[in-house]
Amino acid sequence: MTRYGPDEYDVLIVGGGGAGLRAAIAVAETDPRLKVGVVSKVYPMRSHTVSAEGGSAGVIKSNDSIDEHIYDTISGGDWLCDQDAVEAFVNEAPKELLRMEHWGCPWSREPDGSVAVRSFGGMKNKRTWYAADKTGFHMLHTLFQTSLKYEPIRRYDEFFATTLLVDDGRCQGVVALEMATGRLHTIAARSVILCTGGFGKAFRFTTNANIKTGDGVALAYRAGVPLKDMEFVQYHPTGLPFTGILITEATRAEGGFLLNKEDYRYLQDYNLGKPAPQPVNRTMELGPRDRLSQAFEQERQKGRTIKGPYGDYVHLDLRHLGEQHINERLPMVRELCLKYEKIDPVTQCIPVRPVVHYTMGGIDVDINGATCVEGLYAAGEASCVSINGANRLGSNSLTELLVFGARAGRAAAEHAKQAKPFSAKLAALARDEEQRIEETFCKSGEGKTSGDSIASIRETLHHQMEAGAGIYRDEKSLQTAKETVLELQERAKALPLQDSSYTFNTELTAAMELRNLLELSSAIIESGLLRTESRGAHQRTDFPQRDDENYLKHSLAHRTEYGATPRIEYAPVTITKWPPKERVYG
Amino acid sequence: MDKTIKIQVRRYLPEKQPDPFWQEYEVPLEPKWGVLDALIYIKDHLDGSLSYRWSCHMGVCGSCGMMVNGEPALTCATFLEEYQPGPIRIEPLANFKVLRDLIIDTDDFMGKLKSVKPWLITDEKRDITDGENRQTPAELKAFKQYTLCINCMLCYSACPVVGLNEDFVGPAAIALAQRYNYDNRDSGNAARHDTLLAHGGAFDCTLIGECSRACPKHVDPTGAIQRYKADGAMEYWKRLIWPKAATAPKNDGIVKQID
Numbered sequence: 001m002t003r004y005g006p007d008e009y010d011v012l013i014v015g016g017g018g019a020g021l022r023a024a025i026a027v028a029e030t031d032p033r034l035k036v037g038v039v040s041k042v043y044p045m046r047s048h049t050v051s052a053e054g055g056s057a058g059v060i061k062s063n064d065s066i067d068e069h070i071y072d073t074i075s076g077g078d079w080l081c082d083q084d085a086v087e088a089f090v091n092e093a094p095k096e097l098l099r100m101e102h103w104g105c106p107w108s109r110e111p112d113g114s115v116a117v118r119s120f121g122g123m124k125n126k127r128t129w130y131a132a133d134k135t136g137f138h139m140l141h142t143l144f145q146t147s148l149k150y151e152p153i154r155r156y157d158e159f160f161a162t163t164l165l166v167d168d169g170r171c172q173g174v175v176a177l178e179m180a181t182g183r184l185h186t187i188a189a190r191s192v193i194l195c196t197g198g199f200g201k202a203f204r205f206t207t208n209a210n211i212k213t214g215d216g217v218a219l220a221y222r223a224g225v226p227l228k229d230m231e232f233v234q235y236h237p238t239g240l241p242f243t244g245i246l247i248t249e250a251t252r253a254e255g256g257f258l259l260n261k262e263d264y265r266y267l268q269d270y271n272l273g274k275p276a277p278q279p280v281n282r283t284m285e286l287g288p289r290d291r292l293s294q295a296f297e298q299e300r301q302k303g304r305t306i307k308g309p310y311g312d313y314v315h316l317d318l319r320h321l322g323e324q325h326i327n328e329r330l331p332m333v334r335e336l337c338l339k340y341e342k343i344d345p346v347t348q349c350i351p352v353r354p355v356v357h358y359t360m361g362g363i364d365v366d367i368n369g370a371t372c373v374e375g376l377y378a379a380g381e382a383s384c385v386s387i388n389g390a391n392r393l394g395s396n397s398l399t400e401l402l403v404f405g406a407r408a409g410r411a412a413a414e415h416a417k418q419a420k421p422f423s424a425k426l427a428a429l430a431r432d433e434e435q436r437i438e439e440t441f442c443k444s445g446e447g448k449t450s451g452d453s454i455a456s457i458r459e460t461l462h463h464q465m466e467a468g469a470g471i472y473r474d475e476k477s478l479q480t481a482k483e484t485v486l487e488l489q490e491r492a493k494a495l496p497l498q499d500s501s502y503t504f505n506t507e508l509t510a511a512m513e514l515r516n517l518l519e520l521s522s523a524i525i526e527s528g529l530l531r532t533e534s535r536g537a538h539q540r541t542d543f544p545q546r547d548d549e550n551y552l553k554h555s556l557a558h559r560t561e562y563g564a565t566p567r568i569e570y571a572p573v574t575i576t577k578w579p580p581k582e583r584v585y586g
Numbered sequence: 587m588d589k590t591i592k593i594q595v596r597r598y599l600p601e602k603q604p605d606p607f608w609q610e611y612e613v614p615l616e617p618k619w620g621v622l623d624a625l626i627y628i629k630d631h632l633d634g635s636l637s638y639r640w641s642c643h644m645g646v647c648g649s650c651g652m653m654v655n656g657e658p659a660l661t662c663a664t665f666l667e668e669y670q671p672g673p674i675r676i677e678p679l680a681n682f683k684v685l686r687d688l689i690i691d692t693d694d695f696m697g698k699l700k701s702v703k704p705w706l707i708t709d710e711k712r713d714i715t716d717g718e719n720r721q722t723p724a725e726l727k728a729f730k731q732y733t734l735c736i737n738c739m740l741c742y743s744a745c746p747v748v749g750l751n752e753d754f755v756g757p758a759a760i761a762l763a764q765r766y767n768y769d770n771r772d773s774g775n776a777a778r779h780d781t782l783l784a785h786g787g788a789f790d791c792t793l794i795g796e797c798s799r800a801c802p803k804h805v806d807p808t809g810a811i812q813r814y815k816a817d818g819a820m821e822y823w824k825r826l827i828w829p830k831a832a833t834a835p836k837n838d839g840i841v842k843q844i845d
Contacts, residue, residue: 028841029841032841032842032843032844033843033844033845035843042639042641042649043649043692043696043737045647045648045736045737046639046641046642046647046648046649047647048641048642048647050642050646050647050736051642051644051646051647060718095714098714098717098718099714101718101719102706102712102714102719103705103706104705104706104766104769104771104772106726106729106730106733106769107721108723108726109721109722109723109726110723111722111723112720112722113720113721113722113725114718114720115718134646134734137736138733141733145704145705145762146705146706148699148700148704148705149703149705149839149840149841150841151840151841151842151843152841152843157696180685209641209642209643209647210640210641210642210643211641243618243643243644245643245644246644309617332646335645336644336645339645339663340618340644340663453630453631453634454630454634455629455630455631497634498633498634498635499634499635499637501599501601501602501635501686502601503599503600503601503685503686504637504685504686504687504689505637506629506637506638507629507634507635507637
């Protein structure tokens with residue numbers, strides 16, 4: 001195979017989290033002649049996969065079945081999942097999790113040495129593999145450490161991708177900012193895989209890390225790829241009130257109760273079954289996340305939640321589990337509560353509230369991670385396959401990274417082997433990008449003390465997204481959010497910076513991230529405005545019913561231009577063996 | 587602003603002035619705010635040019651380690667209230683080259699991590715159809731503590747040997763080697779001896795224990811190093827006196843690039 005310069009790759013992956021690293025390894029294992037690059041704005045082990053706690057789903061025990069995992073996923077997603085994708089996902093899940101075991105992932109174990117599994121919300125059987133309550137941390141470190149043994153993988157740590165190089169209908173690489181020096185690099189590649197995660201940072205209260213700004217999703221969007229099902233944003237029912245830190249669903253799988261201000265297990269009032277002393281799958285606290293977050297909001301409106309300085313909350317009670325069980329199964333939860341809330345869950349209830357956790361929507365891809373642009377792929381939370389439909393089940397996303405990271409890696413490797421020559425125009429495209437960055441961000445604002453700042457635009461965005469596109473929405477709230485985001489985009493058209501340094505200019509990257517979030521927020525809002533039904537995480541108070549006749553379909557947001565409303569189209573949902581039914585829990 | 591606290595930051599702007607300097611800011615003293623929240627406040631409201639790394643804000647990504655009043659700390663898990671009345675002095679992690687403000691050069695650390703071959707090395711290739719390896723809870727416990735390292739590098743900042751000897755592979759890397767050495771699924775001890783026994787390896791450690799005191803995740807690198815010294819000494823003498831008896835690595839697991 002012909003070789004090019006040092007910055008030319010067969011497969012280039014943007015994002016070094018779980019999906020990106022799994023994809024990189026898949027390419028290297030497909031063909032060790034292929035050169036693989038991994039561009040990431042943070043060192044890979046800082047990626048947000050690290051924060052996932054509860055576990056990763058895959059059928060392994062004899063009392064479980066593939067069909068049941070498929071059904072749980074489809075019903076959990078309120079029938080908006082593509083069923084062929086779910087079938088592939090569930091079938092490949094156990095193999096991927098076993099591969100992680102062979103790479104050394106420290107899964108928690110049964111006394112006989114087999115891998116242990118736990119219950120999870122919306123799952124009928126115990127099938128969630130876990131490593132105490134630091135599953136994402138252990139998976140990410142295992143993948144990162146394993147990736148180090150593959151010589152074909154070269155990393156570009158702390159490089160921020162600013163645009164895709166698309167010419168002749170093909171994606172042929174990226175332009176990336178080397179954060180340490182401020183230099184822009186043109187990195188050519190025959191296939192590019194976007195694995196940059198979701199965009200929960202469009203919201204104020206979120207479990208998401210600072211880096212979760214949807215950069216790769218915005219790159220694909222600007223390159224003409226539609227964004228699928230953007231209106232579906234998952235609120236996790238149990239985050240800490242001020243920090244938004246995730247308190248894993250595993251707390252409830254282990255037997256935790258949710259209590260309102262009267263110490264009442266309020267979920268029994270919301271069609272989630274009757275309370276029992278022991279956890280029952282698909283019931284009460286083990287219902288799906290959308291339904292639990294919605295129940296909280298209704299309790300709040302009834303005045304039955306507890307008032308706090310950072311908004312209302314309810315109590316998550318683990319006290320009856322006992323110190324030993326908490327230490328063994330939920331050590332991080334205890335550590336986080338002691339550190340960030342100064343309470344001990346062994347003796348005190350944990351204050352929790354719903355917080356934005358996961359974006360079901362993302363880059364429209366097929367079952368192999370391919371987008372409509374040749375050579376461009378996506379996997380993980382950045383993408384929408386869709387296996388998550390209108391509401392993702394807890395512990396499906398870590399598995400999704402593996403299954404679809406690997407699939408995208410293999411498909412991108414096959415595409416790269418065709419070895420089409422690069423366009424002559426790449427250098428010119430890169431020069432255009434340099435000019436765009438200079439014009440937008442680098443007209444010096446040094447010494448500027450007031451006026452429009454990144455922070456003030458971001459704060460307004462956070463407020464509007466929560467108020468307008470939160471757990472419950474209606475036409476008016478979405479319309480207000482739409483107008484505000486359009487205004488914010490106008491204000492952010494040019495964002496002069498106080499910082500004019502080349503070395504680690506984090507103000508520059510923050511400005512780019514903010515513009516990415518603004519573009520994605522407008523796609524969330526417009527998709528939500530036009531979906532006049534309630535399904536999964538998208539709940540319209542003005543259209544409270546699911547409407548299969550008109551909306552059993554994926555929304556596809558197409559970008560028009562910066563600061564303009566996206567155009568929404570629709571695509572059918574693939575239904576194979578599981579026709580739409582009512583979602584029943586309890 | 588009701589109550590405030592002063593934050594003194596050691597700044598370094600290599601393009602503007604050759605030497606580091608101190609800059610003072612005043613931030614609200616909010617309950618529950620970590621030192622990191624103060625830095626975020628400064629960047630958002632007082633000075634957009636202040637640079638630092640952060641991400642998860644929950645003490646697990648390992649990005650935001652800095653010196654707080656002279657001690658290495660995760661700034662997202664170190665709280666303003668504990669430092670009343672202030673001021674709080676924040677500097678980049680000690681023992682590292684500073685790139686800018688609170689951002690240090692981590693390339694050397696990353697190379698050291700890789701040098702201990704931190705991946706599962708097995709004598710025979712295992713296929714997915716072979717199913718899972720058995721590992722009892724007791725076998726897991728034998729190395730679990732060493733899996734908890736978040737690569738925050740506080741231990742390198744605390745370690746006096748790292749400060750004097752830049753070749754020392756360092757506490758986190760040795761603990762990571764031991765994480766695999768004590769994993770019953772791994773047979774790569776022999777492949778890791780080369781790094782751990784060499785100049786800059788485990789024997790450069792003088793067992794002062796500062797790394798374990800600094801570790802926010804209780805990994806106890808000192809313990810890991812001490813345990814290695816016993817195994818490594820045996821191997822060292824074998825190699826010296828009777829090379830044939832030394833354990834020869836069967837493989838190191840590296841997947842080579844084919845051109």
